[in-house]
Amino acid sequence: QQPIKVSGKIVDADLPLPGVTVLVKGTTTGTVSNAEGMYTLECPPTSTLVFSFIGYTSQEIAVGGKTSINVSLATDATQLGEVVVTAFGIEREKKALGYTIQEVSGSKLAEVKTSNVVNNLSGRVAGVQVNSNGGPGSSSNIVIRGMGSVSRNNQPLVVVDGVPIQQANTLGVDPATGQRTRNESRFGGGISEVNPENIASMSILKGPNAAALYGSRAANGVILITTKNGAGTKGIGVEISSSATFERPLVKPKFQNTYGGGNGYRTWFNNGRSGAITDPREIEQYRAAYGPNAPLNGTEGTDESWGAPMDGRLVRQWWTGDEVAPLTPQPNNWEEYWETGKTFFNSVALVGGNDKGSFRLSIGRLDQKGIMFNNDFKRNNVNLNSSYNLTSKLKVTTSAEYIKSGSDNRSFQSSQDFIWAHRSVSWDQLKNWRDYVGVHNQLPGDNLPPNWQHTFFVNPFYEQEFLTYANDKDRLRGNMSISYDFNDKFSLMVRSGTDYWSDTRTNITRFERISGGNFRAGQFNEEVLRSQETNHDAMLTYKQDFGPDFSFNGQLGGIYRNNFYKRNFTQVEQMVIDKLYTLNNNASPNTNQSETQEFNVQSLFAAAQFGFRNSLFLDVTGRNDWSSTLPINKNSFFYPSVSVSAVVTDLLGISSKALSFAKVRASWAQVGNDADPYQLYQVYDAKSPWNGAIPSFGESTDINNAGLKPEITTGQEVGADIRFLGGKIGLDATYYTKSTKDQILGVEISKATGYNRRFLNAGEVTNKGVELMLTGTPVQLGNGFQWDISVNYARNRSKVVELAEGLTTYTLYTTRGLSTEARVGQPYGTFYGTAFLRSPDGQIVYDKERGTPLVAPGQKVLGNIQPDWIGGLSNSFSYKGISLSALIDVKKGGDIFDEGTGTARWTGQYAETAVGREEGVIGKGVKNVGTADAPVYVPNDVIADAKLFYSYNNPRTYHESAIFDASYVKLREVSLGYQLPTFLTKAIRAQSARISFVGRNMAILFKNTPHIDPEVDSQGGNAQGFTYGQLPNSRSFGMSLDVKF
């Protein structure tokens, strides 16, 4: 038979489908469709062609002598052949996996772009909890399946193209003390620097089971990012993507607009500090407003709003100088304060490929302006991925990315400016402080920028403009790998990758001024951070089928990892020339700090997968690590995993329309973890030299431990994946347990020992949970209309089983005497603090004379940071080229300590505090008219002074008053997209073009916090659940355009 040349076009609906494999059945002859979906192939005229593509149902078409065969592939709703990326980038059929992996496609992530791509996971992936904060370029806190480590990192490992990238926010150091802190989220790092346009797919490996092969850092799960590399393209193409979004704060607190700033029903600006009123003219003005008996002093030194009714009375204000002006409400000062944030994403990619290889070169730029005045962020990503088959057996791939990011000012005044504030202040005026320099009164000799007061606050716009925190960061991430197929059974991959970054930060902390008659010089610090992680790894793979029923696939490998970190910090304590930011512009010795950190982990691992009839699978893995951070005799540790997957429908030969697919899975895994470096031996800490001259050291208050051993996390899970009605409905359910033992813990000890903590292996925390994912296609019409729904739900219960011997509590974070703790027998992250006294039926008990709430003795459980459950609901509708989708993100339960709300109530900012100011307030609850021993509770009817009453919201003393349930239901994402029809794209010679209108954080459909968005992360890391005037999260609207040529 003479072969004939067959050609044609492969489409999905009416869109060309590139990258489809076309094979002559029963042979290895084949080709791949090009960017226009076209293919050409020589084959015998009687042969059969097999068209296959990931995510689509394969089709077989008999050639039958035809030379033109056009094919329309349908998406495979059952996704039975779905291939996912697992550990080490090994692509495997999802049905073969005995553990949970959830994948999110790059197109989903790029549709509604966020500067930190991980924020797109919230509500989309079961069991993944993301807490973000509003700052441009900042990172978010990610927790998968609950927090398992008492004191150490609880965030997943992030791997890009097979090589880990560092999440910087665990390396924070407090410049004041030199102590390691966790509050580095402002600077982002790691996953937040990834350009979403470059992502082909993201796999979420939840828990140790999926991640055992990644070793130490994988106990919290792994986020595996595969970037686009141009594979499957023929010829050259260009992809352009551009988007612009605009942000405004999502939640506005409910302010009172009745009473002005100050105290005692008086609002009067004298000199910025509540000084005495002595000038005869001022006395006259003052008496006109407040009568003959009011005390003769200003009220601006009180940064609260218990002042005069804003009834238009004539008073001196910060901007009126020696004149008076009507005192009027400023209900819109919140809107005046915030700017409209702007985010522009632009990216261009050049892709190309042929049968030998492919490449993708992309340049992306992010420009962000925060909602805070003079707060911005920029990022440039240049990425080159390529792959080339040097011979049929030898393949070289490289992935390299340079990221330059930074900002003129990363700092943002928190909205403390609305917590300690005067409601009578116009922020527009404050922003234009330059207009009032000649008019504004202050102490003689002082030269402060005009402000509503000078006792505690500096004009926030001045601070934003001059006290900047700039940074300039370079990151180079890349790897190259060579793989060689010895034959169809053996192959070897050798790879080397590194992730290097360096960040220079300049923080201006004080400007030169005379305040209260005292001169203070300017102050700034400069910090240079350098960090590098290098991984070299090699992996030998062996594949063999034994007869038609059995298959085997094994890997053997080794990894060499090295981490290096260096920090240099210098603070100029007193500058000579103001606004000259060079380190030798100093009037007194600078404060210097430096830190170096290096460690090394070497590993060997092996994995084997056995398959039976392509429907029963057994995976076994083992890994041994040697870590430099552990004592020499304990630095080697081994941990195994085993998992099983059984496709019940195949094994039992079930084939029905109702039950189209059923799989059950089970797995057990362990992951070991090492210590942080330098935890074995006692050291001394450098202190600030006496008068800059006499050196000073102190013994470290940590007792280190030369007998540390590795920690072990054990995870178990069972699950099922069931599809009904030909895949129209799918259910995936998982139950898991996870337990971390022998945790390396800095355990607090009695300070009378002379020390604060000692390091030891102690403690166990367990997490148990359920994850459900339900997918369905309720409507699919012949005219192309389709409605898809996906729902996910996850609940996790954690429990602190044990801490060190004799120790029952470990403090995670503490502020104002309130702490979150890991306490034995309690869930991780329980709030302990001062509670109000309550009657047996739960009502607050009030003082029977003063009418103020009484306080319960001791510390009480006030809540817990962990949610009861989290979930998401996504709906998408598509019709022809139009698609509409909406994502609802739900968090039920979990508490926060909102110190901002408590404080702003105490300081008279919020609407509820305007109630009863003149006539007094009666607290809802009871009073005890009996004795302490024999209480008799009757409804409280005592009228309390309003200011005194509301001061019981002071969260520094009355912690319970600021504990709120942080549940929310958010309309997280809405997008409306339109795929331009072919006749239009042809006109501009494009392959495809799509325009979308997108919105993020559109609305909070439900919440229990009266004044703020309950989604907070102000401290980062394990110190979740705290907020105090955090930069508000914003609602964003925008549009994006994606064109492919």
Add this chain to the structure above:
Amino acid sequence: CTKDFESMNVSPNKPSAVSSAVLLPNGIESSVDRYWGHRARFERINLDGGMLWVQYLARNIYSDEGDNYNMSPAYYTNNWKGFYNDALQNFQRIIIQSGPEGTAPNANYEGAALVMRSWVFSLLTDIYGAIPYTEALQGTAETPIYTPKYDSQEAVYAGLLEDLKIANEKLTIGGPAISGDIMFGGKIDMWKKFANSLRLKLANRQAAKKPTESRAIMAEILSDPTKYPIFTSNTDFAVLKNANGLPSNNEWNQVMIQESRTDWNLSKTLVDKLQALNDPRLAVYGQPVNNQYIGIPNGLPDAIATTYLATSAKIGTYFLQTTTPSVIMSYSELLFTLAEAAVDGDIAGDAQMYYEQAIAASFGQYGLTMPADYLTTAGPATKENILTQKWIALFGQGIEAWTEYRRTGYPVLPTPDTRAIFLNDGVLPTRLQYPSTEYSLNKSQLDAGISLNGGADDKKTKMWWAE
């Protein structure tokens, strides 16, 4: 390829051993700063504790930060921690490494550290009552103690009086030099004077409870000035001379000038008393506002206290300078101690003479001369007058004045302002509660310690030395 693991894991950032010369300044600075300040809000044991309770100062805002006897948990937790971890442990390390068996024997470091350790322990026991003393500071000992037992205040005093005697013996003039001595500049004679003056003070403090032992100690010291030198003039001070370079500045300067806190004014009690005596020290302790001195009554709720903000007397500029010294023990304080001991019959000597010298020394301390008719107004050397004058002289040393008030009940404080609201059932704090960390980390020893105090762990249980 793991052979360099061991060397790789030795910290390149921090030394594993340091000399006593660099530990001494850190121990001195951290303990004196805490005693004299402290600079951290919610744990200012002097500014928001002693200075308010004995009514030198009063708060014009946030009266619940100490003035109304409320304290945040940070107050009793962090002061306990700071004294033990930042101060005592460094003195302990010096004692170990400069002791005869240590890595760098030097009896003068050992003696100086023992004096400082004793002073800090005396502060701790005077503030809390029973404290871990004999078993304290053993966290890295060969047999470490992680839950140290409490010693009664009586036992701690006995130990300190013995420690100070040993310290005086260790300290050898002409012996090995010490450096890093930011208090006395390496002058061993000053360390000896401080050791013996402090020992005398502690002996007097317990004299009502243990008269025989205390008298013997006082006699031992006073009978042999060569062996037991004590302060003899206003140049013999135990003070830390604060420096211009931050953060070695005076804590009051840090809080009130560098951090611009203006939350305190002079208390009405102090102003009234000094005005009644026509005492020129008022112009040192305070600054007039609108040419007059008006004090704020203690314990006023914020709404009332803030109305005094603009009109009441401010703290004197002398105390706000960067270099104003932190006084640990003054010559005048020693003389008042001797005056009291003489009046009580614990030592031989003329009480009136000590009393007059003490007042004169206090004036001299500020470069003032006692007005000629001052003693007439002040009255004779009765116990009450001695302690009232001592209270005036101790301005700035709030903890010490609070201790003396709790011990003797002097000075007699006026009836509180009717508008004042005090917590603690209106009882001026007799002590601080133990920190919550002891409850969670050392419970059984703490329980035994509380019982040693003979009362509940609250701010009302009286100290052992209370007369």
